[in-house]
Amino acid sequence: MSDKSYKASCFCGAVEFTVTGEAAATGYCHCGSCRQWAAAPVNGFTLWAPSAVKVTKGADHVGVFNKSEQSYRKFCKTCGGHLFTEHPPWNLVDVYSAMIPDFPFDPQVHVHYVSTVLPMKDGKPKFHDVPKEMGGSGQLLPE
Numbered sequence: 001m002s003d004k005s006y007k008a009s010c011f012c013g014a015v016e017f018t019v020t021g022e023a024a025a026t027g028y029c030h031c032g033s034c035r036q037w038a039a040a041p042v043n044g045f046t047l048w049a050p051s052a053v054k055v056t057k058g059a060d061h062v063g064v065f066n067k068s069e070q071s072y073r074k075f076c077k078t079c080g081g082h083l084f085t086e087h088p089p090w091n092l093v094d095v096y097s098a099m100i101p102d103f104p105f106d107p108q109v110h111v112h113y114v115s116t117v118l119p120m121k122d123g124k125p126k127f128h129d130v131p132k133e134m135g136g137s138g139q140l141l142p143e
């Protein structure tokens with residue numbers, strides 16, 4: 001059990017936050033929502049208990065958008081840069097791995113691989129949607 005903290009900030013630096021300890025899960029998400037929100041072909045995700053994520057600066061600059069009850073996406077109201085996404089149904093917070101450059105990102109799985117626009121042949125499990133433990137089909141796809 002680690003109590004190491006990793007720092008993150010928005011694009012302009014008005015908002016800073018930390019994540020502490022060990023991620024509950026890590027991987028790559030290929031879903032269309034992540035792609036549109038982040039304007040990136042695929043996103044590294046790290047999932048944390050809500051208590052592990054703390055805004056340490058600029059809390060008043062934090063905006064939130066929720067297209068669905070599943071994802072509350074936090075961003076900086078000054079620069080529009082992304083911060084993290086709360087997933088209330090799972091009681092987890094997703095911090096894109098690119099936000100925490102010092103975190104030793106070790107992706108375990110690929111999720112929503114059915115939607116991929118950037119196939120990644122790395123030998124790791126490719127879930128059609130998400131694992132059964134997260135309410136998905138658990139179905140695997142070939143690379």
Ligand SMILES: [Zn+2]
Binds near residue numbers: 010012014015081
């Ligand atoms: Zn900002």
Ligand SMILES: [Zn+2]
Binds near residue numbers: 030031032035112
């Ligand atoms: Zn996604």
